[in-house]
Amino acid sequence: MVKINVLQHAPSSHLPARPGDPTPTSRNLDPLMHPFARARERTRALNAAKMERMFAKPFVASLEGHVDAVETMARKPDTLDIVASGSWDGGLILHDVSRRKRLFQVDNAHKGKVSGVCFGQQGRLLSCGVDRNIKLWDTEASLDDDDFGAGPSQRKPVSIFPGKFAFNSIDHHRYDPLFATASNLVQVWDETKSAAISNLTLPTSTETVTAIRFNLAEASVLASIGSDRSFTLYDIRTGKAERRIIMQMRSNALSWSPTFPTSVLLASEDHNLYTFDIRSLNTPTQIYKAHVAAVMSCDWSPTGLEFVSGGWDRTVRIWKEGRGSAPEVYHTKRMQRVMSTLFTGDSRFVLSGSDDGNVRVWKAHASDKLGIITARERAAIEYRESLKSRWKADSEVSKISRTRHLPKPVHKASQLKRTMLEAQRVKEERRRKHTRAGEHKPKAERKKVVITEHS
């Protein structure tokens, strides 16, 4: 007796039951049914990498209004997109980034440049300048009348705090009505008192303090950087300098990490950025190398996973925390030296203020799509992301996602820099080889950064 069964597919299980129904699909995960799975996936990864570069259009908008270099910018706490900027011409503007409007504008807030802005309590704005004054502005009043060109340019500040020296930087305490300023000395002020309540400085130092920031977790801790290549930590409760390091080169800007309380980022004159953990200040936790000129400004993303830096080389770079090379780089033909950079509160956009007087808005991720994204689109984007990360070791995929077009001067400068560093390294190596063994030990790059540490 023969048992016979011939394969047949029931059309009812493979065709839609009614017109308009979705067609049923069937799956067979046997690898024999999917030949060239890896090669096809690689092609897809390659396409994903190419698409990312094709859609990389990071520039969003340019906010005009200043007539000279934008020296400083500050984000209003508890908002996503309200940003104040101060310029070399003494102008002060409050931008609404999402609507690209000026909420508040003072043309001659200070004589000479505005060197620092920060937000105080109840939406009030503090600005300091080289004219030895700190001014407190009330911006809320003008928020009601919604005229684009901003109101009369002769606004009066709420109060003026006169100082003895030109100010370089200002930062407000997170909870209390206190603020600190940097000039030849570090001073702490009360919003209600017209004179500084205390001077925090080392007795022996004759430096000029260039920037100052309160810690975000422990609001009484204050960090400053100075022109004598120092980085100093103060506690305003004790009124003393607690720690201090002297580095190889001076820093231009600093920023506290919003998520990790002891991590601080320094933008240095030697083209690098450094993150320090203040629990051990003798070495940086990471060196970030890519700029080809001094780094002028830096700011953390609110997520603490990224930060942005702007440099004298006319580029803005966005770094991943802990990854010391190959940052995202933004540039345009007309953007000059970048003096200030800022992340917005939703960490989707980056602002850069440059020598040409514009505040530019960039996407934090160059190929992000703005606007509403459907679920299918989101799924496709996520699939492409995972493909790229899975095939990142493939030479072609990595080459496409790594390569950035740089302006010729920047490219040439980086070439030159590489050559010089290589020559230095070779020379060092040769010198070591021709001295007695053990006499001339190579020094790790991290250990070269800090010269001395006082505590």
Place this chain on the structure above:
Amino acid sequence: MDSLIAKADAIRPLSKRRRTDNQHARPKPGPSKKTTADDPTAASVSQHTALPRSLRPSSPPPEEAKKYSHIHNKKLRTDLARQSAQNARSKRLVKDAELLLTEEAGLMEVDGDLEKTWRVGQDEIAAAAGQQAAQGRQEWKLDGGPYRVRYTKNGRHIAIVGKTGHVATFDWQAGTMHAELQLRETCRDITFLQDHSHFAVAQNKYVFIYDRDGVELHKLKSHIEPTRLEFLPYHWLLVSVGNAGYLKYQDTSTGQLVVEHRTKLGACHTMCQNPHNAVIHLGHQNGTVTLWTPNLPHPAVRLLAHLGPVASVSVDPSSAGRYMATAGQDGTVKVWDCRNWKGAIRTWNARGGNAVIDWSQKGALSVATGGSVNVYTKPAIQTPFAPVVAPPLYLTHPVPHRPLSSLRFCPFQDILTIGHSKGVSGILVPGVGEPNFDSSEADPFENKKARREREVKSLLDKIQPDAIVLDPDFIGSLAPPPKLSTAVDGQHDIPYARLPRHERLKVSGKADETEDGDEDDTSDGQGGEGDGQARKGASKAEKEKKKMRGKNKTLKRFLRKQRKNVIDPRAVAVRAKLEKEREERRKAKAIASGAEQPRKPSALDRFKRSS
């Protein structure tokens, strides 16, 4: 400041920081390790921040996951290990997913040894088959010479071509004709392109491409007198071989002729593709079978298969292209293992010679010789067997219309279609078709929209012709370990490219080291036999003699002397290591021979530095 540090310690203690610097400054891990349990902040936080158990890194990786312990870069090693663990887990999940395959495969079984499946005729099978399945038993009586047949990838559409130019394509399940053409010239082969919307015909002089309705779209003038056609669906390549013996690859998505290879083996009438690596197998008049890829100007494999012209070649799709069957005009059928070409696995004589063969999706081999078609099934044809005897027969079917020119199994069906001189006939062979199709690859029931969608998707996923190699897993696999190593004590210090020139030469074994003076030190003291040393001495003298020849020897001597003065820490380290090993060996030898006492353990050993 202290409260700030306490806050940071609760998130990530300083000792957990990435290992960067000052190894001596940090406390060494050991019994005296300070725990953070006494820190009240950390204890209060840790309750709320624990990962779920399934996501914790301690969940054990599967045993089959690779460890990659030879990779030095820790980050990369962790990544690779995680990836392989992921792969192993997903492989297990695939096994579970087999439960979801719902369709039932065909089969033909007999009870007892006396009954044979090959005694069962087509009438009996057709009677036992369901109504839908019985459609596959067909006889199309057609004029116009021996016919050749080809199915689309999903098995829904069939194209036939007669020797004298009768071409027809139709949906055999629905019974609708797409195109019928009388080309009035010799046609030798036909193939569908990406789906049934285009097909290519090898005509008397050129290859022509027609669309579904039979409208001539292209005349491919570069393919002259083609005899056989193949289409590589994942690379979008149309491959033809002709009477002149040129193998040509044409990209049908861009229209470019990718490459043409001169086989130098004369006219070729036999071609098939390996569906798992897209390698083209050609059978030649002198009995050789050659395997071709677009990026090699010569065959990747050349194999003398038969003592006469090769009549037919086919590759087994059920074993990922591991087996190849060839039939020759000398009357033999041979099955080969594509990983090891040393002789055929199994050989048998097919009566009548000049057989046509084809493998099915499930690995059944059909052989058409003389006036009948025989089908053999899997384990018997692939197990090595020395005697020249045909494997046990599964099914046989006589076809009275000689010659039988073409055999094709229909994908996803139990149907074998035979092209012969009086037309085309289809027979039912239970159990040879894959029952479960995958809609993303080939779907017999797909509608117009799905077909269009799939066409666009497959164009986006088109693989470049260069990627065709014998091993399809080559893409995405790890590079082999480098042959040159500058390792000292298992640590890679300086990469090869950054070594100075002399070091590089030394590592690659091309350095001139005759007068370095360290020869005796660095050479291994083990092989201290007299004759060996004499040989070495002789070779040394010889080399020295050679060295004296040529110009500029003062400069060379000067350079050699300079080289000797350089104290290279690497060389010093190697020398010290060798010295130490030699000392240990000498000690061990002395202890073995009894000349020395083994060292007794002492109480002071605990203070000894382990190095």
